[in-house]
Amino acid sequence: MFCNQCEQTSKGTGCVTVGVCGKKADVAALQDLLSQAVASLSRTVRTARERGVEASGADRLACEALFATLTNVNFDPQALAGYVGRISEEEARLRERAGLGPASWQVAPDLAGMVSQGERMGYPGSQEPDADLRSLQEILLYGVRGVAAYAFHAADLGQEDQAVYDFIHQAMAALGSERSLQEWLAMALKCGEVNLRAMELLDAAHTGTFGHPEPTPVRLGPLAGKCLLVSGHDLRDLDRVLQQTAGKGIFVYTHGEMLPAHAYPGLKKYPHLAGHYGTAWQNQKQEFAAFPGPILMTTNCLQEPQAPYAGSIFTTGPVGWPGVSHLVGQDFSPLVHKALQMPGFAAEEDKGTVLTGFARNAVLGVADQVIGAVRAGAIRRFFLVGGCDGAKPGRSYYAQLVDALPPDTVVLTLACGKFRFFDHQLGDIGGIPRLLDMGQCNDAYSAIQVALALADAFQCGVNDLPLSMVLSWFEQKAVSILLTLLYLGVKNIRLGPSLPAFVSPNVLQVLADTYGLRPIGTVEEDLAAMLA
Ligand code: SF4
Numbered sequence: 001m002f003c004n005q006c007e008q009t010s011k012g013t014g015c016v017t018v019g020v021c022g023k024k025a026d027v028a029a030l031q032d033l034l035s036q037a038v039a040s041l042s043r044t045v046r047t048a049r050e051r052g053v054e055a056s057g058a059d060r061l062a063c064e065a066l067f068a069t070l071t072n073v074n075f076d077p078q079a080l081a082g083y084v085g086r087i088s089e090e091e092a093r094l095r096e097r098a099g100l101g102p103a104s105w106q107v108a109p110d111l112a113g114m115v116s117q118g119e120r121m122g123y124p125g126s127q128e129p130d131a132d133l134r135s136l137q138e139i140l141l142y143g144v145r146g147v148a149a150y151a152f153h154a155a156d157l158g159q160e161d162q163a164v165y166d167f168i169h170q171a172m173a174a175l176g177s178e179r180s181l182q183e184w185l186a187m188a189l190k191c192g193e194v195n196l197r198a199m200e201l202l203d204a205a206h207t208g209t210f211g212h213p214e215p216t217p218v219r220l221g222p223l224a225g226k227c228l229l230v231s232g233h234d235l236r237d238l239d240r241v242l243q244q245t246a247g248k249g250i251f252v253y254t255h256g257e258m259l260p261a262h263a264y265p266g267l268k269k270y271p272h273l274a275g276h277y278g279t280a281w282q283n284q285k286q287e288f289a290a291f292p293g294p295i296l297m298t299t300n301c302l303q304e305p306q307a308p309y310a311g312s313i314f315t316t317g318p319v320g321w322p323g324v325s326h327l328v329g330q331d332f333s334p335l336v337h338k339a340l341q342m343p344g345f346a347a348e349e350d351k352g353t354v355l356t357g358f359a360r361n362a363v364l365g366v367a368d369q370v371i372g373a374v375r376a377g378a379i380r381r382f383f384l385v386g387g388c389d390g391a392k393p394g395r396s397y398y399a400q401l402v403d404a405l406p407p408d409t410v411v412l413t414l415a416c417g418k419f420r421f422f423d424h425q426l427g428d429i430g431g432i433p434r435l436l437d438m439g440q441c442n443d444a445y446s447a448i449q450v451a452l453a454l455a456d457a458f459q460c461g462v463n464d465l466p467l468s469m470v471l472s473w474f475e476q477k478a479v480s481i482l483l484t485l486l487y488l489g490v491k492n493i494r495l496g497p498s499l500p501a502f503v504s505p506n507v508l509q510v511l512a513d514t515y516g517l518r519p520i521g522t523v524e525e526d527l528a529a530m531l532a
């Protein structure tokens with residue numbers, strides 16, 4: 001196997017025998033084959049559409065399949081083989097309808113055959129001998145995986161844009177073809193543009209369905225009683241859980257990226273949405289083991305379930321682990337049943353609260369106050385400290401940076417990296433909290449809208465704002481967000497805890513020269529440079 005798609009990749013170069021994430025060689029091969037199958041489907045979709053043949057069945061399926069290849073989503077060989085089968089059946093149907101004849105390759109008929117086929121083929125673009133051209137194709141592939149994940153969520157809540165699907169097919173179909181460095185770079189930036197649209201759709205899906213997030217204190221300690229934990233990013237799944245547990249005496253808690261759910265009127269209305277439990281994904285083995293109720297994993301980041309909770313964790317959507325109960329469709333009754341069987345928390349515990357819900361509507365609602373504070377010198381600078389968390393010790397940089405920031409600065413944060421500092425008491429500046437949680441990773445859309453609105457108010461460009469971006473990345477959604485920021489021309493982003501293994505030295509030089517993209521350094525040096 002060879003996989004280099006996430007930040008924790010082995011030795012900073014690539015996982016070759018087993019993934020640091022726990023991905024085994026057969027799963028890696030099946031994910032490569034699945035990506036190849038999507039690329040083949042995408043080529044057929046493009047030809048069929050040129051012939052005027054309807055191909056909408058391929059769009060969401062391709063997104064879901066790509067979602068299953070993201071880091072920490074699906075580790076189940078049977079589930080991945082199932083996706084490969086569905087993709088190739090969809091392609092065969094489409095080819096028949098478009099009068100295209102059979103595809104030039106056939107998926108192996110059984111699991112073992114698929115694994116060796118995936119091993120032989122690798123992921124699309126992996127056969128490119130030139131390191132820089134391969135690097136750009138990997139950036140594109142991983143970015144497209146992130147876009148597909150956001151598009152899948154948005155579509156689930158009824159928000160779709162054909163242009164997003166068309167680009168996903170265009171990019172997947174292009175991988176492995178001969179193109180110049182400039183052409184691949186242009187396509188990677190286009191991926192960033194399309195991701196902005198996908199995040200916009202998801203924002204519309206979330207706010208349209210559940211209302212605009214409102215600043216909301218969230219309880220961190222448990223209440224006495226039966227309990228159920230929901231992790232991942234899928235708000236619709238959380239809504240279903242809340243509906244199906246209503247009136248049953250079960251308290252529902254959020255975990256990881258689900259924290260910002262508490263701020264949506266359509267979700268906070270449930271009195272049994274009791275609070276937030278635990279921190280970011282890499283701590284789940286300890287946190288889940290100590291949770292006295294069942295756990296639902298709606299998306300990434302899933303780690304190998306441990307004995308204490310292997311029988312009480314459930315997956316849904318594109319998530320999977322061999323032997324773990326997978327909930328299909330809208331019926332979560334096995335999960336609810338489990339919650340009623342398990343002991344729940346014996347006693348209430350007070351661990352204070354954290355604030356969330358500072359998405360674009362809430363921040364722009366007090367824009368005059370914020371702008372006034374900047375003009376009066378009360379706010380010297382904003383720091384967007386956002387992105388993913390992970391296990392590397394170097395990630396302590398982000399909490400140290402936040403704690404070292406002077407009191408006339410404001411921290412905007414989003415995604416699971418915030419759990420390193422989300423409960424630090426930073427106080428406020430004239431009533432404006434110094435730590436503003438904007439939401440999940442996809443709520444980078446909110447941060448962008450706030451930055452654009454501030455630039456408008458101050459009649460300057462985003463790069464001229466008193467704003468520094470210090471990002472932490474882990475998986476492929478973060479890759480797509482980084483591409484969005486580069487597409488928008490955002491400069492001088494600091495990225496850590498380490499730079500992607502799939503960015504070659506020459507490509508990195510181009511990104512450094514063009515955008516000033518740079519790795520994080522020490523807290524002291526970076527802070528001095530950003531405040532200068
Ligand atoms: Fe390694 Fe990350 Fe790939 Fe897992 S997803 S195999 S940790 S590079």
Ligand code: SF3
Binds near residue numbers: 388
């Ligand atoms: Fe976290 Fe997995 Fe990226 Fe949505 S949940 S930010 S790492």
